[in-house]
Amino acid sequence: MNQKIVLITGCSSGIGLALAVRIAKDEKKRFIVYATMRNLGKAEALVEAAGRTLGRTLVIKQLDVCNEDSIKACVASLPDGKLDILISNAGMGLVGPIECQSMEEMKAVMDTNFFGLVRLLKEILPDMKKRKSGHIVVISSVMGIQGILFNDIYAASKFAVEGFCESMAVQAMRFNLNISLIEPGPVVTEFEHKVYEEGMKTDLSKADKVTADMFTNIYMKNFKQIYESLGQTPEDIAEHTHKIITMDNPPFRHQTNTLYTPMTTLKYADPSGDLPIDTFYKMVFEHDKVFNASLNFLKLLRWRTRKSFAIDKDKSNS
Ligand SMILES: NC(=O)C1=CN([C@@H]2O[C@H](COP(=O)(O)OP(=O)(O)OC[C@H]3O[C@@H](n4cnc5c(N)ncnc54)[C@H](OP(=O)(O)O)[C@@H]3O)[C@@H](O)[C@H]2O)C=CC1
Ligand SMILES: CC1=C(/C=C/C(C)=C/C=C/C(C)=C/C=O)C(C)(C)CCC1
Numbered sequence: 001m002n003q004k005i006v007l008i009t010g011c012s013s014g015i016g017l018a019l020a021v022r023i024a025k026d027e028k029k030r031f032i033v034y035a036t037m038r039n040l041g042k043a044e045a046l047v048e049a050a051g052r053t054l055g056r057t058l059v060i061k062q063l064d065v066c067n068e069d070s071i072k073a074c075v076a077s078l079p080d081g082k083l084d085i086l087i088s089n090a091g092m093g094l095v096g097p098i099e100c101q102s103m104e105e106m107k108a109v110m111d112t113n114f115f116g117l118v119r120l121l122k123e124i125l126p127d128m129k130k131r132k133s134g135h136i137v138v139i140s141s142v143m144g145i146q147g148i149l150f151n152d153i154y155a156a157s158k159f160a161v162e163g164f165c166e167s168m169a170v171q172a173m174r175f176n177l178n179i180s181l182i183e184p185g186p187v188v189t190e191f192e193h194k195v196y197e198e199g200m201k202t203d204l205s206k207a208d209k210v211t212a213d214m215f216t217n218i219y220m221k222n223f224k225q226i227y228e229s230l231g232q233t234p235e236d237i238a239e240h241t242h243k244i245i246t247m248d249n250p251p252f253r254h255q256t257n258t259l260y261t262p263m264t265t266l267k268y269a270d271p272s273g274d275l276p277i278d279t280f281y282k283m284v285f286e287h288d289k290v291f292n293a294s295l296n297f298l299k300l301l302r303w304r305t306r307k308s309f310a311i312d313k314d315k316s317n318s
Contacts, residue, residue, distance in 0.1 A: 003032045003057075005083045006245070007074075009065050009120070010090030011035035012042035014189030015139055018234035019087060021049045022242050024058035030246070034083070036063035036074060038090070065090045065116030071123050082131070085245055086124055088117045089139040091157075093195040095150045095219070096202040097211045106153045113157035118164065132176040135245060138165060139237070140181040142255065146264050146276060149284055150219045169252060180250045182241055185260035188231040196223055218284055230259050 006023055010016035020035035033053075035046060040062050050058045063074040065088075075081060091113045094105060117138060128134030143151055144158035162181060169179050186192065199220055204212040240256045255261055266276040 001029065004030060004085055005034065005078060006031045006085040006087065007034045007036060007063075007078070007083045007124075008087040008089055009036050009063055009116070010038075011046055011060070012037040012039065013045060014191060015184075015187060015234045015237045016087075016089040017046050017049060018238040019089060019241055020046060020058060021053070022235070022238035023245070024050060024053040024056075026057070026242070026246075029057060031057060031085075033058045034061050034074070034078060035059070036061045038062070038064035038066075038070070065119060066111050068119055068123075071119055075123050082127055083124060084133065085135045085137065086120060087137045087139070087241065087245075088120055090116055091139065091191075093151075093191055094154050095195050095199045097150065097204070097207045097215055098152055099206045099211075100202050100204055101153065109153050109157050110160070113154070114160040114164070117161055121168075128177055129175045135178040135180065135250065136165075136172070137180045137182060137241060137245060139241075140165075140183050142183050142185045142257070142260055142264055144181065144183055146267055149280065150215055166252075178250050179252060180244050181253050182237065182244065183253060183255045183264075184232060184237050185255075185257035186227045186231045187234055187237055188227055189234050192227050192231070196220075199223070214284075230257065232257055 008016055008020050008023075011020045016035070016037075020033050023031050024033040024035075035050075035058055037043065037046070037060070040060070043060050046060060047054060050060075054060075061074050061077065062070060064070040075083070092109055094101065094109045098106075121136065124134075128136075138161060140161050141154075141158045143155040144162040147155040147159075165179050165181055172179050199215075202215070204215065207215070237256055240254065244250045244254055255264065263276070263279075266279055267273070269275055
């Protein structure tokens, strides 16, 4: 059987872990998954979830997306040094007012979320081009298309990813390569806990009172509720991504959360860009009045884009 080689980054927890297990457990055994993580000391959860697939359709390797040597060594250790599908998932969040964040913290986010992808592609693209075959799947975010209050640097890193991939997509097409951006809304993983814990520890002494109050009493106060009401599971994201990699013509963009779609649609509905900003402003500053109403409104507005509908309905490839 001609099994496809899949390399996934950031598999120690969350979406990466769920992806590795879902794809390794593919019903038709179409894939060999190289599930990578920067610290192999964190492999226990994946080993447990992988079960019988470990050493069969799932292999665990070290890879740090911020370290070129580690990427080169990992790719060189693959059979014939080749891979068919890259899933760039490793990433980190950062919330808070920028005046309270150090340049080092901000650079770490860009280095991981954006340059991590660039480093991976520099390594694997030449061979994919030579073979005129390959699929690059990137776990982006709805924040790759729409900024959210106090996520300035994180959203910028995901916008960078999207701009990079959009530019790259035309060249990729010339070589018969596919690129797909997966755009989840909130997903309940370590990411949520890390961002919340770090957010709560923010030293707000450099922020003015209005900003500090907005961050503490609006953003952080409602953070958990957003994840509780809109959050998907990492397994949901893995299921969507599994569908994307088994499609004949995978889409360039795919949002996983139909509850969130109305928010991102606001951006396309108004070329001036004011509609989403005004709407977020109302959600934030009139949130006592409209916050719960807004969430209910999102639920009422729940609708499916043609693409996600097609994916939900596409049972033929699974
Ligand atoms: N959770 C959410 O709400 C959403 C998440 N996303 C995106 O999904 C992706 C996965 O996040 P999620 O599963 O939620 O969060 P987790 O924190 O659970 O997982 C992040 C993974 O990335 C790894 N990682 C971080 N830095 C590096 C690095 N330098 N090299 C290799 N691996 C690294 C972490 O490893 P380690 O354990 O060593 O830190 C961990 O395995 C991210 O790109 C994130 O931006 C998108 C939309 C929503
Ligand atoms: C908490 C909060 C908000 C929304 C937060 C959201 C929607 C977070 C999404 C996180 C994602 C998608 C992370 C990963 O990529 C609002 C609406 C601004 C109102 C104020 C409080």
